[in-house]
Amino acid sequence: MPLDNAPEGKRKFNVVGTRPLRPDGIDKVTGRAKFGADASAPGQLVGRILRSPHAHAIIRKIDTSKAEKLPGVKAVITRDDFPDHTGGSGGLYDTLCNVMAREKAFYEGHAVAAVAATSASIARQALKLIKVDYEVLPHVTDVDEAMKPGAPLLHKDMFTDGVDPKPKKPSNIARRFEFGHGDVEAGFKKADIIVERSFKTEAAHQGYIEPHAALASMGPDGSAELWCCTQGHYMVRDVCSQLLGIDIARLRVTQSEIGGGFGGKTTVFIEPVALALARKANRPVKVVMTREEVFKASGPTASTSIDIKIGVTKDGLITAADGVFRYQGGPFQGCSPAEFGAMSAFAQFHLDNVRAVAYDVVCNRPKTISYRAPGAPMANFAVESVIEELAHKLGMEPIDFRIKNAAREGTKSSYGPVYGPIGLGATLEAAKNHPHFKAPLGPNQGRGMAAGFWFNFGGQSCVTLNIPVDGSITVSVGSPDIGGSRAAMCMMVAEEMGIPYDHVRAIIADTSALGYNDVTDGSRTTFATGMACILAARDAIKKLCARAAATWGIPEDAVKWENGYAKPAGPNAGDFAPLSLKEIAEASPGTGGPIAGHHEFSADGAGVSFATHICDVEVDPETGRSSIVRYTVIQDAGKAVHPSYVEGQFQGGAVQGIGWALNEEYIYGKDGRLQNAGFLDYRIPVCSDLPMIDTQILEIPNPGHPYGVRGVGETSIVPPLAAIANAVANATGVRFTQIPLSPPRVLKGIEEAKKAGGRKAA
């Protein structure tokens, strides 16, 4: 849908752009809001899951007889309770295998059985009574190791797709992708300076504070209800019914308040298990993951190994950029975001010659799932590190080097299409003019920056808007609200209807109330569901005008809507006193019944998004500990609907990136077991680790949205890894090529550089 702005002047907003209180706020500050684990049902049982202690093993036999006999145990399920309704291949089959292991356990923490019992302690005892006969196999958890010939094979039938000719031997490389244009070899020939480096990034977990939780009930007739915390309850409904072999219409899913997701709640884990237990026990069953289970069996994102080569002329023009991106996505093909890493890696540059090759690799690690701008932060870390190094070699200010080579309107992007109006240049210029950029640095401090890109999506949304007789409005949307989107929905409806914000109330409807709504991901909710709200409001306005027209006895098109009133469209339409929304609503029982607006569609035209981050890091030369002293996020929001929540997305994404850059990582032992499955050892940033995160919102309208809105949720996690690595390099004189930049790694790098006598790469 095109932008509303007339070319002569910008549209004026009354509600959009203000900062009202969120509609669900009081419940959230008083403890009343109901999250996943906060619901219970009469007669509910406690469900718990038995998980594989091995990284890779054939499951020969599962003996549940002892557990079944334990008093208080009402159901025990294994793979046998999940007959394959998926056709035995494809993504849905992989989801089935992940939810409950079939022939093999592919990672430590892979579910192999589950019980439902009358108490938590009985359920725990029952798990101990289940005997699983494993044949332990060799395993592999590192992406480079997994790609080597002779590595332990996860699937005997995996032949790399996307290479010519098709390989004759199976491997752990599921697929190869290639993107780009021009001729990189020719480009490198024109270069005066070439930098080539290899990088590694460790897996990070989305780290939402709310563990997965589900409360299921299911009768023997296949009618089922499910309450759970998810980014998409329609997705949960469709996937669960397919896995359990029931009609979609039989399963009603209600989404709880969701305690964070960041991509990690865009698939199912325990939901089908809870349903299968409930079916077998014929009683409601509640399953809640422990934090350890969250780390071992949900999330995380891919770990990677990346090579980057970029060439420039003496005067700072990039002649060619080339990259190889190896991402492991856990045991199933198609789960790592390798292709998005490769597509986004060079997207911020105007390049004549570019090539990005990606490998999707399988490993004995949990099945990865999206994490905010999936695949992009790691690729950005590698590319923007090389960019910074090139700028130093050229003797150019890194910001000027970036501006000189920045993608702009008309640039053929590294992943193919040509850009329309984009905000990258504006964020770079704003960074250059930001006071942060010129502020003096203290001892042991360095400044770094990076620019990042993310696609943003639209997708399916369905919205219903009802107008009760007092002229207030309820909006039912099907997109779970993770970060205040209900406020944004109310604001857009209020804007359209011309009424105050607090006359509008938004709720998230369950799956029986609305048509399909895509998962809240890809920064789509405020963009796509918001657009559906705008269009539903316009639909309601049409109906309100029709009622006014009928009341006045004039044609419908002789009525217009202005600031909450129906008015005759012009002097010829007749002389009638305007009718307010409230008056029309009040009269509605007698003028044709209730008034409602709808819109359902698949939104497209989500504009791509760019951000530039600047950060100052102080590195303690004694311990190698890096602290963030100052941080600034500059990002294009198209149009910020609720600026406080836009800032919140910028700040939250930046801090997740800071955690990933400095501390967060999945650490595996030689036995293939995760060694830090808890918040004590998997250290996410706490309040005292951080300064304030400054933000600057730029508004370069997205031509694909009536208000110019762009998604803002994801891009903010893309630049921090590189910005911090660049700052640490500038503080220490050592270029680190592996994250996280944990104190031991940094200390080692500094000491080695001292021995070697100067600047080097670690």
Add this chain to the structure above:
Amino acid sequence: MSGITVNTKINGDPVEFICEADETLLDVLRNRLGLTGAKEGCSTGDCGACSVTVDGRLTCSCLVLGAEAEGRDIGTIEGMAQGEHLHPLQSKFLEHAALQCGICTPGFLVAAKSLLDKNPDPTETEIRFGLAGNLCRCTGYDKIVRAVQDAAKEMRSAKAKSAKTKTAAKKRA
């Protein structure tokens, strides 16, 4: 399994409950008493989502046994607002958009209140260290710190005002 009978006070009200020996206070609050405002983020004392006060001391309720509540005074998020009046911290969290998903919010509010009870005029650093036991994955903490600063300011000026009216009243008398 034999239950233990526990007599305690929650948000000022006397409460009696029966729990098992290995049940945490968090389990009791959530599963037996229907007080689900305290959240379980980790059950190992690392996230602060389960924060309550025990005799005025900030405590992770996942690290305390239900039986240990005997004779104590427990404060939870449910007791923070007075009737329909939100605590200044609650209002400021809303005003500053200091929550996104809100799962960490009850814990932060309980911890922040306990911080301001002890130190009504904390510096930014004191706030940051005072809240370091609470994890928030959504906000990056910026808006949380600002909300606490603003609430502290409002609480101080309210206190100063009431002190003034008190002295004025005394003078008149």
Add this chain to the structure above:
Amino acid sequence: MAKVVLWGSLRPHTGGKAEVEIEARNVQELLARLGDSYPGLQSQIKRGVSVSIDGLIYREGWLQPLKPDSEVFLLPRMTGG
């Protein structure tokens, strides 16, 4: 005829061609004809693709109309966090 640009690793299926011309009124028709002309592409099309038409990304706009001179890029199916 719409111009369809394929990402690099799909090119083996089109005899090495980076761009092919397809006569189609909308995306659905385009994908069907693409699969008919180059059967090697079918597995990827089945797995899911998104397209960009004249610079705008469509995650699943199958009925999106194509102009005779549209430039269409095939992209892996988009997901997000």
